[in-house]
Amino acid sequence: MNSRTRIGIGLVSVGWMGRLHSRAYTEVARHYPELGIDVDLVSAADPVESGREHATTALGYAEAVADYREVLADPRIDAVSICSPNFLHREVALAAAAAGKHFWIEKPMGRTVDEAADIARGAVEAGVFTSVGFNYRQAPAVAHARELVRSGRLGRITNVRVALLADYSSDPDGARTWRFERAQAGSGVLGDLLAHGADLAQYVVGRIAEVSGVTETFIAERPVPAAGAASHFSRGDASAERAPVENEDYAAALARFDNGAIGVLETSRIAVGPHAEYRLEVYGTAGSLRWDFQRLNELQLAEGPGGYRTVYAAPGMGEFSRFQPGAGTSMGFDDLKTIEAQLFLRSIAEQRQLAPSVADGWSAAAILDAAEATAVSRTWQAVPVVDGPTTFDA
Ligand SMILES: NC(=O)c1ccc[n+]([C@@H]2O[C@H](COP(=O)([O-])OP(=O)(O)OC[C@H]3O[C@@H](n4cnc5c(N)ncnc54)[C@H](O)[C@@H]3O)[C@@H](O)[C@H]2O)c1
Numbered sequence: 001m002n003s004r005t006r007i008g009i010g011l012v013s014v015g016w017m018g019r020l021h022s023r024a025y026t027e028v029a030r031h032y033p034e035l036g037i038d039v040d041l042v043s044a045a046d047p048v049e050s051g052r053e054h055a056t057t058a059l060g061y062a063e064a065v066a067d068y069r070e071v072l073a074d075p076r077i078d079a080v081s082i083c084s085p086n087f088l089h090r091e092v093a094l095a096a097a098a099a100g101k102h103f104w105i106e107k108p109m110g111r112t113v114d115e116a117a118d119i120a121r122g123a124v125e126a127g128v129f130t131s132v133g134f135n136y137r138q139a140p141a142v143a144h145a146r147e148l149v150r151s152g153r154l155g156r157i158t159n160v161r162v163a164l165l166a167d168y169s170s171d172p173d174g175a176r177t178w179r180f181e182r183a184q185a186g187s188g189v190l191g192d193l194l195a196h197g198a199d200l201a202q203y204v205v206g207r208i209a210e211v212s213g214v215t216e217t218f219i220a221e222r223p224v225p226a227a228g229a230a231s232h233f234s235r236g237d238a239s240a241e242r243a244p245v246e247n248e249d250y251a252a253a254l255a256r257f258d259n260g261a262i263g264v265l266e267t268s269r270i271a272v273g274p275h276a277e278y279r280l281e282v283y284g285t286a287g288s289l290r291w292d293f294q295r296l297n298e299l300q301l302a303e304g305p306g307g308y309r310t311v312y313a314a315p316g317m318g319e320f321s322r323f324q325p326g327a328g329t330s331m332g333f334d335d336l337k338t339i340e341a342q343l344f345l346r347s348i349a350e351q352r353q354l355a356p357s358v359a360d361g362w363s364a365a366a367i368l369d370a371a372e373a374t375a376v377s378r379t380w381q382a383v384p385v386v387d388g389p390t391t392f393d394a
Pocket residue numbers: 012013014015016017018045046047048051068083084085086088106107108133134135192230231232
């Protein structure tokens with residue numbers, strides 16, 4: 001019998017992502033049995049009672065507490081998931097690192113690039129392994145796209161379009177949750193969605209070297225929800241008191257990559273029509289490809305002049321064969337998180353950074369910061385190279 005690795009897990013915040021991380025941890029042993037990793041869901045923290053109850057009754061945590069500091073102080077816990085609203089990311093991540101806990105943190109890593117840099121430095125100093133919630137990287141069709149680009153099959157890459165268009169805030173009566181407050185969220189749709197787009201573009205095509213951005217807030221006020229009552233998709237009470245939206249609904253940026261490609265990045269949380277249309281398009285001198293999260297298992301591929309054909313995610317592309325035996329049978333969003341959980345747990349077990357790292361999170365934050373700054377200055381700005389190790393270019 002091979003030796004097994006036990007990893008004690010703590011969770012900070014039992015919202016949408018906290019629940020998904022927890023399900024993903026328990027799925028790893030089912031999809032990757034040969035790793036010999038056993039997770040032990042030890043304790044989850046959330047100030048809201050219903051979250052704590054869900055953690056113990058549905059997710060399988062042995063206990064749930066109100067204060068996340070109890071989770072970080074627990075000696076049975078080796079690794080924590082940080083799934084709280086953005087304003088807590090830096091505080092919790094630095095405390096986790098100081099307590100010697102490996103952490104898997106959701107994007108955007110911090111509210112600002114300075115917070116992201118603090119988190120990255122704190123983790124490296126403490127010598128802990130990390131993961132950042134850049135789940136779209138893990139789609140097998142995206143892994144295949146990266147291989148096509150990096151092997152040169154598309155020729156020289158000329159231009160890249162990344163568009164993350166969502167309707168989750170398109171209703172002007174949608175609740176003013178923490179996502180619309182600077183102090184709670186930092187930037188708006190830049191951090192919420194374009195963080196993914198920046199990472200996706202760098203993962204598939206290469207490092208973004210400079211950007212020029214534009215931002216706008218189109219829905220200036222929203223109804224304030226009752227405390228603790230609103231999630232990402234909550235409808236507000238139209239008759240409730242309204243408060244200002246403090247960050248952007250829409251952002252776009254022109255970009256230049258280190259390899260000479262040109263990028264157009266665009267994101268909106270108030271688009272009417274697209275639900276979660278997260279698109280990556282890459283154009284090269286010998287071919288092009290397009291991917292959309294809403295059609296997770298498909299890639300549109302053009303090689304030569306014949307136009308696009310649909311290539312379905314299949315065994316041999318990324319981690320597909322861990323989930324399904326043949327092309328055409330779909331993987332889902334939860335599966336991407338299972339792959340992410342596997343990379344995080346393996347990073348800890350094998351003592352090498354395999355998952356998207358805090359340096360990747362910092363690098364994405366630097367792109368968003370430059371886009372936000374240039375939206376004000378109306379200029380171009382270089383995106384600094386962050387201290388490694390980044391994994392998007394590994
Ligand atoms: N990777 C992705 O695709 C993805 C998708 C959605 C959200 N996110 C990110 O995940 C994070 C959480 O988003 P969500 O949609 O799960 O939010 P959510 O609103 O569903 O949940 C947030 C949770 O945090 C809890 N919380 C509030 N204050 C707390 C405190 N002081 N201590 C501990 N917990 C506290 C709330 O009670 C709630 O349970 C955000 O950073 C967001 O950007 C990532």
